[in-house]
Amino acid sequence: MYKSIKNYLFIFLFNFTLFIVLFLGIQNSQKKGKVNYILGETVKLPIAFILGNSFIIGSLTGGLLVRPLISKDND
DSSP states (O other): OHHHHHHHHHHHHHHHHHHHHHHHHTTTOOOEEOOBOSSOBOOOEEHHHHHHHHHHHHHHHHHHHHHHHHHHHHO
16 A cells, blocks of 8 residues: 555656646747637647646546556556
């Protein structure tokens, strides 16, 4: 159980670190765009933030979904 908590903590800390680096990296980003959803759209955000945030959310989701499958194989 301790190993499982340690793995989840690593996933969250890694993605949080990527998120902080993303904020530091887009300070002078000039290109802005909107994300169109079915019912509306977002405010203008830097393109680098939209792409970086999508990558981080995918990394977090993939890590959280695959982790239980890996844990079952190692038992």
